[in-house]
Amino acid sequence: MDEYPDLNYEEDNNMPEKLPGVIIDNFIAINRNLSMKAKYFILAEEIGHYLTTNGDILNLKDIRHMKAEVVARRWGFHKVLSFDHLLECYDRSILTCDELCSHFELEPEHVNQVLKSYIDKYGPSVEHKGHLIQFDPLNIKKI
Structure with missing residues (x-):
């Protein structure tokens, strides 16, 4: 996280089980119920959203949102490994x-x-x- 001083993150107890992480503006919430290894992986993806995505892309039925999700996920994957x-x-x-x-x-x-x-x-x-x-x-x- 030192590479991204503008970002803040915290582990959240109240996130739905199927939602591992979310970013809103410069704040990342990570589901506390994940393993430490999974949290690291999800954090990278959410940083990818911060760097590659503009606006709300929660509606994954929209092809543009799906593409933005893939770009952010791929950025996180490649950052991690x-x-x-x-x-x-x-x-x-x-x-x-x-x-x-x-x-x-x-x-x-x-x-x-x-x-x-x-x-x-x-x-x-x-x-x-x-x-x-x-x-x-x-x-x-x-x-």
């Missing part, structure tokens, strides 16, 4: 999903969501800083 993070894992011989989850304090389902979003955006692999990153299964090679 960037290509540079994946190369850091390669350099440290962190090779399995379990090791990656432990290193970045993420749930396996969140890592899988991030990798799927990379596949959706880039296809099965991407070249980054002299490495080939394959997403499914996750594999990194120096090229």
Whole structure:
């Protein structure tokens, strides 16, 4: 959060179970009932909304709102587990999903969501800083 001094956040006991987080202006509320790892993941998505979304997008039946949701979610995914993070894992011989989850304090389902979003955006692999990153299964090679 130090990167975003204009934002404030707090954990909320009264949020509906199906609502993990919400941002209003520069205030983020995170559902207190989530695991710490899930809170971190949701916080990144809400910061993504702050940086990429204008106005109220709660009506997800509107295609523009759905697209804004995807953009914010993808921003959060890539903030939490960037290509540079994946190369850091390669350099440290962190090779399995379990090791990656432990290193970045993420749930396996969140890592899988991030990798799927990379596949959706880039296809099965991407070249980054002299490495080939394959997403499914996750594999990194120096090229």
